[in-house]
Amino acid sequence: MKAWKIVLIFAMIVYGSLYAYTFHLSPAVKEKSFEEWIKIEENKRISFLQSDVCRECHLKVYRIWMSGNHSSVECEVCHGAGAEHAKLRVKESIVVEKSRDFCLICHGEISGRTAISVVSEGHGSGVICTYCHDPHR
């Protein structure tokens, strides 16, 4: 008789705690958990900035870029993520690629490229593009 009562009480405690967890306490049902996650999502670190930030230091290059053909292309398209560079302010933290293959990622002659001017293999092959073309202009 006594053992039966203890088992019943124990079962009720287990049932009650599980019920309370699933329907009142678990993060899935607490409406607050959405707001908490939105806060976490908002506070995530950013690694890409915008060209306005680049202007703060590189005003000379920025002005040349603004009047050139690449003005619709943001700085970080070629130079890579800039948040680290804005903090450290050293040359090593930003991408400065001058190789031919790097330019050909966008300007290589492959099918389906109608929006921009492409370069064929024969055009100045073996020569670095920046020797003739200023990428900022």
Next chain:
Amino acid sequence: MKRRDFLKSILSLPVAFTIASLRKSSYAMLIDVEKCIGCGKCVIACKLENNVPMDLPISRTWIEGYFDGRKVVMNTKENPFLRIKGNKGFFVPKLCNHCSNAPCVNVCPVSARFHVDGIVLVNKNVCIGCKYCITACPYGATFVHPEEKVTDKCTFCYHRVKRGLKPVCVLVCPTGARKFGELKEGSELYEILKKSRFRVLKPETGTNPRVFYLNLDAVVE
């Protein structure tokens, strides 16, 4: 007359509420397939920004290249399009469509997925990694993050949008093939959509996507 005005204002209240709810910010993306050149900058930048492993074939956004009916997918650092030459082709950037009637939100057994400003987010503290959403998504836009062991997908760069910045794929697109903005009356996106013919992916699934495509070929699914 006074009574009439009073009744009128009472009647217009629900209308005003509906308009107010529609005016709440709802973000959308517009992709011009004609302008995409398949450079893959968006894929690499997205992976960097959102800490998705660079070398694994999983990505929040990816580019599909169609060459004579053959489909080539770029979802890692390597760009496979640079090797293909001489075929007629085009590129289609793809990402989570942020459906208004999202299947992944509907099937989630722990309610880890929810809508904010028209963006579908995953609560990674709640997600149990059961992968129901992966089977439910008609676009294949969600995947399991190998390090966090929970599902992950495009958030329209929610952390950037709330800071007033553009999503990273829109920022680094050199040709402006992607456009992002609020979808409300008078906005830039709204005006373009009003004037031009656009398509969404898999409209037959009834998901009401928020990613719109211009000049999209019929073979793309």
